[in-house]
Amino acid sequence: MATSKHLIGFLNFLSFLLSIPILGGGIWLSSRANTTDCLQFLQWPLIIIGVSIMVVSLAGLAGACYRNIFLMYVYLWSMFVIIAALVGFVVFAYSVTERGSGRPVMNRVYLDYSLQDYSGWLADRVADQRYWAKISSCIRDSHVCRKMARSAGGAPESADLFYLRKLTPVQSGCCKPPTSCGYTYMNETYWAPGEGLTGIDTDCLRWSNDQLQLCYGCGSCKAGVLASLKTSWRKVSVINIVILIILVLLYVVAWAAFRHIKSIDNEEAHGETRMEKARPTYLI
Template sequence: MRTSNNLIGLVNFLTFLLSIPILGGGIWLSSRANSTDCMRFLQWPLIVIGISIMVVSLAGIAGACYRNKFLMWIYLFVMFFVIAALIAFIIFAYAVTDKGSGRFVMNRRYLDYYLGDYSGWLKDRVTDDGNWGQIASCVRDSGVCKKIRRHLNGVPETPQMFYFRKLTPIESGCCKPPTDCGYTYMNETVWVPGGEIVGSNPDCMLWNNDQRLLCYQCSSCKAGVLGSLKKSWRKVSVINIVVLIILVIFYVIAYAAYRNVKRIDNDEPAGEARMTKSHPSHYQY
């Protein structure tokens, strides 16, 4: 029985350690000022799951140390639903980030982003007027477009140097006009029309060299936020899948050890009864 309790305690301690990367993933999402810090509702499922695993693991450790079968049972019962919630979150994260990606542009290293390439729940949340006002304000206040400027030995970047930079989705979508608008590069965040604006992209008329405006109201900026969210969620989902596999293995081990503890406890009274019969406490003469 002591071996089984020690095993359950060890497994609970390991699941406690595994809760740290899940919780860290939620905090990492919330700390990304370029994207998800502007959409605080997205990181909460991960943070809640991470805290739940941490608390339940502590209960399991206490149950194993004090041989409290009720706490062990609570651990197994709640952990089952936590694993189910983690599976649901992983499926949800992949489902809402399934569609959409940047488009390759000729003679450019960076990608252009178009809102029409995205669809579904995440797009609806980002493009909602109430949400987008806060997101755009957050992206602007983060200074992401100010940070895009680069000088080499005090010399401003040339157009060709900029064209072959690898920009983040938000830098590409919010800090410059779409390439198909035909604007002429002056510097990273200042562009002037190159004659007649090409194409029917509505974003071409929304671009503004005012550093407070730029393309924050463009569809390309919304698409850039979606592209950034997709990358962040996919990275976190990979970690979650690895953690999920390990959690399931540990859960099976803990369940088997708990079954063994119950079996030993059930056998002990019968064994004590047999010993009492074979070794009576008094004799009749």
């Protein structure tokens, strides 16, 4: 029985350690929400799950150390709910980022992004003007476009060098017009109309050389945010899947150890009852 309780305590300690990368993933998403992805609510479910695993693991560890059956029950049932929530989060993250990707452009290293390539709940939320006003303001305040500037000998880099750059989705979608529009490169965020706009994309008319406007109102900018979110979520989800598999294995072992403890307790209780019944009584 002591061995089983020590095992449960050790498993609780391991689950506590596993909560750290989950919480770290949520904090990383939070940092990106403030600087790059600019969508504020997505990181909170992961942070809540990570903190919950920490608290429940500590409760289970205390139950194992002090032989408190109630705390062990709390640990097992709470961890079951948390694992189910983590499964739901991983499935949700993959389902809402399933569709959409960048479009290759001839003679360019970077990709172009179009909102038409994205659909579903997340795309609708990003495209909603109420949310987009906050997201675009966040992108503008992060100065992501200003940070693109490079120079060679005091002059902006040439168009040929710019075309060889691997831009982030937000840089490509928000800081320059779509390639199909036919604008002529002057510098990273200043593009002159060509001999005639060849693109039929409405983003061609939304582009502005005003450094406060650029393509922040373009569908390509929204698509760039969605592509950036997809990359961020997929990275975190891979880690979460690995942790989830380990958590399930630890939970199965902990449940088996707890049932062993309960069976021993029941046997001891039945043994004491039989001894009470078998004890001789003396008439006085």
